[in-house]
Amino acid sequence: MAGSSFGRNFTVTTCGESHGAALLAIVDGCPPQIPLDEAVLMEDLARRRPGSTAKGTPRREDDAVRIVSGVFNGMTTGTPIGLIIENAGQRSQDYDSIVDSYRPGHADYTYRRKYGVRDHRGGGRASARETAMRVAAGGIAKQVLRTLCQVSVAGAVMALGGIEAGCFDPRAARNNPYNFADPSRLGELDAFFSGLLEAHDSCGAVVEVRARGVPSGWGDPIFSRLDAVIAGAMMSINAVKGVEVGDGFALAAQRGSSARDEITPQGFLSNHAGGILGGISTGQEIRVRLALKPTSSILIPGRSVNFRGEPVELVTRGRHDPCVGIRAVPVAEAMLALCLVDAFLQDRAQCSGIDEGTRGFAVPGDGGDWA
């Protein structure tokens, strides 16, 4: 597989360049009889859409998704679900200057070295435009989790340009232009962004996603550990350069006596492990963080080379987000949902039907949901 498919049982395959005719996705293995229509998918797509926040790119994309198969009378049929998002509003001429030059920090150079040919318009396949289909497919995954498992997923930005959230409030995040987890810091963020835009610069971000309602027992040992699958999924998102589960890197400085999550009949006493032990869910909240590097496309000139190895100085025009992390929140949610629904189906394949009594006492997990 050359990288365009994700998932073992609930498998998403996508294609489509930024400035091509359309993006497609095929979702295979979805359980039948799940209520589904375009409106279910549009909510998250709207959150990802450029122009959806005051702080994103001024570029507008409709991102209207069309379901062309696998759904009949408002319900999944078990056959593969086909999705189309037509591209519209591209301004390909913005990219003429980079036909044969490589924007620093971009995939321009690596695509050319790999394939010897590339669709340079808008970044082609390497553009974050591709994540629209992740969000659409993730919307189907969320719907399956919601319908069959009472699992919900939510995310928010936890740090922007050095400003850190003091709490994780995904509902508040949906109502501010930074998708920021902590509404008490909005004033600081406004000031920071004013300076950033004035400097024509961009910034990185930390995003957190969580899932509630995941029962104990999802995930597989060894190479398909639930956290391994999630880490791969998150790192596959454009601009992500780091992933943590639970306390992540902070655990490296801890001692065993404080880092292990003790258990009582009433529940776990802590959740440093992020809801996963030995690659299998504990029933606690699943917590994942990802670090996104700053957008490389800025108006500040940068040094680079062209196809012939000559030095060039590039200014990246086009309409770019000063912080890709903001719009990455629904993308990270989508990837987490895809991981979870796949783990759910995999567990059902191998382990359903066994005597519940043999599983022993279920430690109470975290209550509530993120819907």
Place this chain on the structure above:
Amino acid sequence: MAGSSFGRNFTVTTCGESHGAALLAIVDGCPPQIPLDEAVLMEDLARRRPGSTAKGTPRREDDAVRIVSGVFNGMTTGTPIGLIIENAGQRSQDYDSIVDSYRPGHADYTYRRKYGVRDHRGGGRASARETAMRVAAGGIAKQVLRTLCQVSVAGAVMALGGIEAGCFDPRAARNNPYNFADPSRLGELDAFFSGLLEAHDSCGAVVEVRARGVPSGWGDPIFSRLDAVIAGAMMSINAVKGVEVGDGFALAAQRGSSARDEITPQGFLSNHAGGILGGISTGQEIRVRLALKPTSSILIPGRSVNFRGEPVELVTRGRHDPCVGIRAVPVAEAMLALCLVDAFLQDRAQCSGIDEGTRGFAVPGDGGDWA
């Protein structure tokens, strides 16, 4: 696939419990005509072996690997390579107390909840013993990379119990009991470990692994980005809870103007991205860091529950490492090698044979190797 296989073209499948009869691995898709014998694999296995450092567990395992197929007259034949490591020296009675109790921070609870049955002896499949086969299979991957691609992989511990390395010197690391990257900190480490052992406690670690000689063009876009595959591979190692590529989380606090790696005809001016852009290698050094949580198995009593939900207090006897990070170095190297050889073969499948001229100028990468 239930999680015991890794890789698309160079595929490793493993099995074996900590206290079972043996560990097995089957490596499928290895190129033919690669020189290989047991001695090639034993060097890394010796580095991973318990008792190999003064600071590891006093438990001794021989870890002698036997190649039973796929090699003829000292050379791979292209057919699957079978590996056996017999288990020896287990003291299963050490684990009788946890037949029906769940050690906090361990997979005891999650395995029981998933399968309703488990081989509790020594942690069974969830034991780090499983990583012996990763190291053996990774040794084959290293040999392929060395023979066909002049790629070398090296790792070292970068932080232990809050003590951080100021440099990355993998050769020095091989000669100290902590696999520590910075030999100037050994005195501090000795003092720290004395205190740790006295307290019967354990500590976490940060491990770094790097690869040199990787050409530009390895890796696939989207879901199989080289960094995504590496992140999944690293997070699949026992106790790992965080992964960074390049500058990782530090990039989240950066600005685009400083974070992008500018290019000149003489080479890249920096390597914040860790040698991967858009999921495809740039030709620079590949840099990956992983955070390992402290060993949960300590002599300090911990609160937990048993199969029936009754509270228990557990002391984890057995012979455990005070810091799993130390012996994780060859494991992380093995996983990186497996990712790279798989990306090499995948790239060869899709992109070999095209006119080199169409690939354009090759920016000089990092020289040297880690052998």
Place this chain on the structure above:
Amino acid sequence: MAGSSFGRNFTVTTCGESHGAALLAIVDGCPPQIPLDEAVLMEDLARRRPGSTAKGTPRREDDAVRIVSGVFNGMTTGTPIGLIIENAGQRSQDYDSIVDSYRPGHADYTYRRKYGVRDHRGGGRASARETAMRVAAGGIAKQVLRTLCQVSVAGAVMALGGIEAGCFDPRAARNNPYNFADPSRLGELDAFFSGLLEAHDSCGAVVEVRARGVPSGWGDPIFSRLDAVIAGAMMSINAVKGVEVGDGFALAAQRGSSARDEITPQGFLSNHAGGILGGISTGQEIRVRLALKPTSSILIPGRSVNFRGEPVELVTRGRHDPCVGIRAVPVAEAMLALCLVDAFLQDRAQCSGIDEGTRGFAVPGDGGDWA
């Protein structure tokens, strides 16, 4: 994977119901720099299209395919290729009578039993309409084989309603309404078909597909033997119930002394094995036959049951082929091309770059091509 993807390195994923909005396909892993446009794909699509022969269904489908990604300036870029065929001209009301009844010999019953819900219109996903995308994707595979390997694929009908071809002439087959391999039997076929149509009945067929130019060495041992992969591919085509490689079932009645293909420096003395030994190509012509059952959709009433288990008598209206074998020829060619291109890439991944001298003498294969 739930069955909508085919191939390991050159992977085709499809979706789409007979009377849904559109069929989609995503082809992942295609080598870059292969000349490609819609016209390349339309030739085979035209051969598969209903109404393309006098003897097929009177139903007309345009089957115009649109490439929406993965191709730039007339050349593949290495990123996934997206294909859309919009549906048009469906008459869904023809199928109202089977909303809750199961046509004998159809998948109506099994889909309902599996999923509890189905898109009954035109057979939904179980319709042969789905094969349009196999032909389109196979057209890309043929183009890769042609461009990079000088391999060509051709097929023809070898038996229809008991009338057997005495030769295999795929060029002649393209010029008769039965895609029949032996033009000397056309008079007999006309007479047979007149009677068949008068009786409102249908008939089965045997189709043969061959490939020329395949070098020795493609295919993998054991479970992915080239003939195993081909057998699975052929049996996955609607209505196929038997597959033979080389002499197939006739070999079961042979003796070893006559069945083995002896070798001379000038070439093989026979090709009973169909160009594959031990699952790996010999360099000879690859020969595959498939048996297709008669169309189950006929106007002769048949006994069946409905959703509630009540007996019903069904007449299958709609516009159906009296022999699905005729239009199956380009479908079988497509599947053979997909198998071969996948084997080519797989072999390139594992075995390219070795010293040609170690491979020994190459027995001359069959010359010529089928283009």
Place this chain on the structure above:
Amino acid sequence: MAGSSFGRNFTVTTCGESHGAALLAIVDGCPPQIPLDEAVLMEDLARRRPGSTAKGTPRREDDAVRIVSGVFNGMTTGTPIGLIIENAGQRSQDYDSIVDSYRPGHADYTYRRKYGVRDHRGGGRASARETAMRVAAGGIAKQVLRTLCQVSVAGAVMALGGIEAGCFDPRAARNNPYNFADPSRLGELDAFFSGLLEAHDSCGAVVEVRARGVPSGWGDPIFSRLDAVIAGAMMSINAVKGVEVGDGFALAAQRGSSARDEITPQGFLSNHAGGILGGISTGQEIRVRLALKPTSSILIPGRSVNFRGEPVELVTRGRHDPCVGIRAVPVAEAMLALCLVDAFLQDRAQCSGIDEGTRGFAVPGDGGDWA
């Protein structure tokens, strides 16, 4: 994947050459809590073992299988099951004459062309010895099917050297040296085999395998149709050159009015389709036939070439079966069991838990079992 793995959810991976140290298999994804020990697997292994019938090779292999992981206290744990069969009793010197010559009808030539190197002893990986592990892994699959699904699998030889069985009686087949389905033909077979052995020749065979108790709904549409998966599995067995499901090639000469299986509330009126419609099981008996070519290893000299392209005349010494079809019966049963258990788990992943009422009336299937 390079071909050594089979199955999506219940995955078997094998390695091992004929004259190497051992064969290994790893079975991943097996449901937990299935009773299992070596004795369960030995019954089928004994049926496959050389020397098990008077008519097989005089070569003796013990084929004692050892379970080294995944089973604890006589029960599967859900973790991967490791199997070892040590090789013993090889006489490698028998094969010295073919170090650089290619036996006609064998994989000697194709392996050399593919890999440039091969373990020639006893045929190496291309030897039927490899099927021992299929039988062992299939034994686990049978045990799962028996324990969780009341599905049983049985096979017998249906034709040998032109002598055809008039009935399918697998119990009788177990008690005659030909594994022949029809005990009334044993006298004829004895006479035929006497002549065959006298002539130092070999013969082909047709084997049939059936499954009873498979419910409606197993299998996936399109590329993973249950019959497609079975066809690939059967064609992957050494010497198989043809596969039929249900009436197979005979259907090609039928008309729709006779070939479709009509349905009544009391059951299907026929089973021409072999228990599978649209790739999904109907609940009827599953019927599969495979054609095996005659053993190529015979004492009658054959023309061939060597590594340098020089003509040679070869007599294949060693201890070979005059008819590989006889011992292929348990191998074909094993492959059918592997296909079925995989389809069972796949169906459970996607379609379990839906309201049974939505699936409609279940047509009564075939009763009884083959145990």
